[in-house]
Amino acid sequence: MPLTYFAAADDGPWRVVRHDTIAGAPLSAIHRLRVLDSVNSAGSTPGDWPLRGVTSHGRYVTRGERRLLEARQPPLGRPEATCAALIPLAKSTVWWDLAQDERRAIFEDRSAHIATGLRYLPAVARKLYHCRDLGEPFDFLTWFEYAPADATAFEELVSHLRRTAEWTYVEREIDIRLERV
Amino acid sequence: MPLTYFAAADDGPWRVVRHDTIAGAPLSAIHRLRVLDSVNSAGSTPGDWPLRGVTSHGRYVTRGERRLLEARQPPLGRPEATCAALIPLAKSTVWWDLAQDERRAIFEDRSAHIATGLRYLPAVARKLYHCRDLGEPFDFLTWFEYAPADATAFEELVSHLRRTAEWTYVEREIDIRLERV
Numbered sequence: 001m002p003l004t005y006f007a008a009a010d011d012g013p014w015r016v017v018r019h020d021t022i023a024g025a026p027l028s029a030i031h032r033l034r035v036l037d038s039v040n041s042a043g044s045t046p047g048d049w050p051l052r053g054v055t056s057h058g059r060y061v062t063r064g065e066r067r068l069l070e071a072r073q074p075p076l077g078r079p080e081a082t083c084a085a086l087i088p089l090a091k092s093t094v095w096w097d098l099a100q101d102e103r104r105a106i107f108e109d110r111s112a113h114i115a116t117g118l119r120y121l122p123a124v125a126r127k128l129y130h131c132r133d134l135g136e137p138f139d140f141l142t143w144f145e146y147a148p149a150d151a152t153a154f155e156e157l158v159s160h161l162r163r164t165a166e167w168t169y170v171e172r173e174i175d176i177r178l179e180r181v
Numbered sequence: 182m183p184l185t186y187f188a189a190a191d192d193g194p195w196r197v198v199r200h201d202t203i204a205g206a207p208l209s210a211i212h213r214l215r216v217l218d219s220v221n222s223a224g225s226t227p228g229d230w231p232l233r234g235v236t237s238h239g240r241y242v243t244r245g246e247r248r249l250l251e252a253r254q255p256p257l258g259r260p261e262a263t264c265a266a267l268i269p270l271a272k273s274t275v276w277w278d279l280a281q282d283e284r285r286a287i288f289e290d291r292s293a294h295i296a297t298g299l300r301y302l303p304a305v306a307r308k309l310y311h312c313r314d315l316g317e318p319f320d321f322l323t324w325f326e327y328a329p330a331d332a333t334a335f336e337e338l339v340s341h342l343r344r345t346a347e348w349t350y351v352e353r354e355i356d357i358r359l360e361r362v
Contacts, residue, residue, distance in 0.1 A: 001314050054314050059240070063280040099244040104281075133182055133235050133314040 002037065004129055006086060006141060007050035009034035014084055014178040022162070024090065024172025033086070033178060035143070051088055053129025053141045060107050065114050072121035081125060081145040082180040085154065087173065088138040095169035096132075111164035120157045123150040138172065183218065185310055187267060187322060188231035190215035195265055195359040203343070205353025208269065214359060216324070232269055234310025234322045241288050246295050253302035262306060262326040263361040266335065268354065269319040276350035277313075292345035301338045304331040319353065 012034035019029055028046040039050050058066065074081075095103065107113050117126065125145040132139040146154050158175070161167060193213035200210055209227040220231050239247065255262075276284065288294050298307065306326040313320040327335050339356070342348060 001316055003316065054316070056314050057277045058281055060281055062282040066280050096238045099247050100239055100241055100285075101243040130314055133237050133311055135182055135184065135235070 001054035001056055003052050003054055005036040005039045005050040005052045006143075007034050007036055007039050008032065008045060013181055015181050016176060017179050018175070018177040020175045022173035022175050023170055027088065027174045027176075032181070033176075048137070051086075051131070051138065051141055052134065052136060053131035053138075054134070055127070056130040060104050061114060068118055069114070069121070072118065074122040074125045076125050076127060076143070076145055078125065078145065078147075080147040083146050083148055083151055083154070084178040084180070085142075085144040085158075086176040086178065087142045087144070087158075088140070088176075089142075089170050089174075090132075090137065090139045090172040091169045092171045106166050106169070111161075111166035113161065113164070113166060116157065116160055116164075120150075120153055123147070123153055124157060182235035182237055184233050184235055186217045186220045186231040186233045187324075188215050188217055188220050189213065189226060194362055196362050197357060198360050199356070199358040201356045203354035203356050204351055205271065208355045208357075213362070214267070214357075229318070232267075232312070232319065232322055233315065233317060234312035234319075235315070236308070237311040241285050242295060249299055250295070250302070253299065255303040255306045257306050257308060257324070257326055259306065259326065259328075261328040264327050264329055264332055264335070265359040265361070266323075266325040266339075267357040267359065268323045268325070268339075269321070269357075270323075270351050270355075271313075271318065271320045271353040272350045273352045287347050287350070292342075292347035294342065294345070294347060297338065297341055297345075301331075301334055304328070304334055305338060 008030035009032055012032035014033040016029070016031055016033060019027075021027070028048050030046070030049060036050075061069065098106070108115070123146055127143045129141040129143070130139070131141060144154065189211035190213055193215035195214040197210070197212055197214065200208075202208070209229050211227070211230060217231075242250065279287070289296070304327055308324045310322040310324070311320070312322060325335065
């Protein structure tokens, strides 16, 4: 699987406008960000950057759900989507020790993660990167893009998810908001 | 996740007694193997070795199935289990493009992967390593240990799995048999 890097870069096309530690250890502040397919070490300061992940395959989504998602989800890079969010998170050992059916039940039956995301389509474009198997400090990096007019809807989506049963397993979460330079 | 390496090593505790290419491109032959938590580059010839993977979490097993597995599965390293098999395999893009429910249906409802494995417990100890997200040439490395008296049963298990619907998605498979030195 090809890696994607979220790197600090003085000339990066995304300017950080907010950086909040929601849970767990903080992450070093950066000013500008670039999303890359490869990095040279010079581009990767401060020490806990770049973050990296792989798109991999869906772990919970069923065929029916994927059909709904694909029918509604917009691509990244829409000209009007000048707002972005990068939300790295890690779940607890308890979560990862659950069996597949138990994780799926919490994820969707109890927390409606997919159904909730669907309500914010096509406003919010989203791409998920996996990094747990890579030995990274986070399990997932999620990248979102939306227009300024949809910023309130995006806040609603994020705060809704943080109140779900699934989120009780989130041990570390950083919320970085960006705007296109 | 900590990495495990399967490395060529002249003084390795496992001697290769058979090395078959079941599907796809072959893998360089080695004579002795050692399972390690880390490698220095000197220990990793020929070029396509070492293989590496992470134990990660179960992708399909339900709580009920895991209870059955845990009640019956033996640990690695039993003194009488002097036979081992290392089976690296990669599945097709078609497999990885399936949704979770479709993969699970092929894996267990149609192919009875877990149910079949259960029939060979506690004779055959098994440990699965994931490596697709690591960008490795294989998706999985499975390591098995069994006593010489159970060698026929192990052949039966392997040949049974190779006739399942799941195996029609296997694009590359190498079967390496070893004995403890």
